Amino acid sequence: MxxxxxxxxxxxxxxxxxxxxxxxxxxxxxxxxxxxxxxxxxxxxxxxxxxxxxxxxxxxxxxxxxxxxxxxxxxxxxxxxxxxxxxxxxxxxxxxxxxxxxxxxxxxxxxxxxxxxxxxxxxxxxxxxxxxxxxxxxxxxxxxxxxxxxxxxxxxxxxxxxxxxxxxxxxxxxxxxxxxxxxxxxxxxxxxxxxxxxxxxxxxxxxxxxxxxxxxxxxxxxxxxxxxxxxxxxxxxxxxxxxxxxxxxxxxxxxxxxxxxxxxxxxxxxxxxxxxxxxxxxxxxxxxxxxxxxxxxxxxxxxxxxxxYLQAKALQKISDQVMAELLYESFDKTEFYFHKITYNNGSGTLHTHMGVAQGIGYIYTTTNTNFRELIIIPSALISEKISEVVEARINAESYASVEYKTSINDVFSTLSINIESFDSAPQKINK
Ligand SMILES: C[S@@+](CC[C@H](N)C(=O)[O-])C[C@H]1O[C@@H](n2cnc3c(N)ncnc32)[C@H](O)[C@@H]1O
The missing domain is CATH 3.40.50.150 (Vaccinia Virus protein VP39)
Incomplete structure (x- = not known):
């Protein structure tokens, strides 16, 4: 046969x-x-x-x-x-x-x-x-x-x-x-x-x-x-x-x-x-x-x-500190968004990095107390996620000092990402 x-x-x-x-x-x-x-x-x-x-x-x-x-x-x-x-x-x-x-x-x-x-x-x-x-x-x-x-x-x-x-x-x-x-x-x-x-x-x-x-x-x-x-x-x-x-x-x-x-x-x-x-x-x-x-x-x-996974719009969260840092450091990455919150009570500083690494969207969060978390998302969802973080920032501003920057340039269009939802994103502010 x-x-x-x-x-x-x-x-x-x-x-x-x-x-x-x-x-x-x-x-x-x-x-x-x-x-x-x-x-x-x-x-x-x-x-x-x-x-x-x-x-x-x-x-x-x-x-x-x-x-x-x-x-x-x-x-x-x-x-x-x-x-x-x-x-x-x-x-x-x-x-x-x-x-x-x-x-x-x-x-x-x-x-x-x-x-x-x-x-x-x-x-x-x-x-x-x-x-x-x-x-x-x-x-x-x-x-x-x-x-x-x-x-x-x-x-x-x-x-x-x-x-x-x-x-x-x-x-x-x-x-x-x-x-x-x-x-x-x-x-x-x-x-x-x-x-x-x-x-x-x-x-x-x-x-x-x-x-x-x-x-x-x-x-x-x-x-x-x-x-x-x-x-x-x-x-x-x-x-x-x-x-x-x-x-x-x-x-x-x-x-x-x-x-x-x-x-x-x-x-x-x-x-x-x-x-x-x-x-x-x-x-x-x-x-x-x-x-x-x-x-x-x-x-x-x-x-x-x-x-x-991509069709399901799945998020994959890596909470293991070592793995999150290891992966993030090895990324060949383009960062679109950086967001830093210093808590008023001095208890810590939180950094959020968002971008795309070889076609995969990532959200990497660290604190100065060794917390590290990496979330992997389809790159097409990155602008949506940035909007969510921008919204969350508005709440955070009421109790923390916030600093962030964006550098979108033409990266979104290179990735064929609809940037409409990003239009309202603010430019760098220092509070
Ligand atoms: C989950 S079964 C898988 C059987 C088969 N390969 C399959 O895919 O259906 C695991 C098999 O590995 C064998 N095994 C366990 N330790 C082993 C070792 N050190 N060397 C070779 N085989 C081993 C077990 O006896 C068992 O038959």
Missing amino acids: KISKNNEISPQKYVEIFYKKMGINSTVKPEHFWRQLTKKFGKIADEFGDCVEAREKGENVNPYILKNSSMEFANAIASQFDSAKIKEIFTWFINQNFDWKEKKIIEIGCDNGILLCLFASIFHESQFIGIDPCEQAILLAKERAKLLDLKNIEFHVSSADKINQEHRNAKFDFILAFTVFHEILGDGFIAKNSTLMNGDDDTFSITDVDKSFNQIIRRDESLVAIKESLTQEGKFISVDRWVDQNQLLKWIRLNEKIGLNFSLTESVILQIKQPDSTVDLLPLSVLSTIEKPPLRACDILSFRSYPT
């Missing part, structure tokens, strides 16, 4: 045929899922549900052994939680038109092998290896490959940090990791108040961030092993649950530190429709050892500010 964007069969259709062969069915409404699962599988479904819940609460339990207790059960879980994601990832790969001839591919955290078997079933001339520390998952993955009569795939019980030891320094053209690294790096990396972003005291500095990255790299060798196992042109492709730009930025910076460079033009944010009709946004990052110009924070923000 041949698949491509415009010939006999679409990647989506191919996945559907594959799912049917595997016994992976359509999703059901979330409110019915667990009841139906218990009805069909009894005790194991309840135990698995409890295990997932305990894990969500932060307990150190492993749901993957139960999840992979039988092929039928694993497929029922995959039908509900993984099938849409797998279809989206597979479709993205097909649309890239990568050269898959005689390539070596390894998937880290392959679980019971659905996605890798999907690849192996279509790219017969390439060699696939799947690894996962869960023995039960690997048993099922092997069974799956046998069912499909695949000769170009093998599965091993192993973990990411051991890839170059176990494969005798073999080099891979693609190293894949899908929703695995948030588990490997663990809570210390993911938690909002992780030590990664907070120094030991109330102060903050960029070197604290470096210190914490070094701790993570020392604690887990997986990314180093990946870097050493890539061919010269090889790509490390990861999809993960980085829920906001802080996490995404940390992930990219961590890779850069190891020598894995992020390719902005190839990376995307996948949109995965969930059974409850919500859409999960999963960043897919393409990394390689090929030298790239250093990525600026605003490049990452434009990556994060995917069109849907």
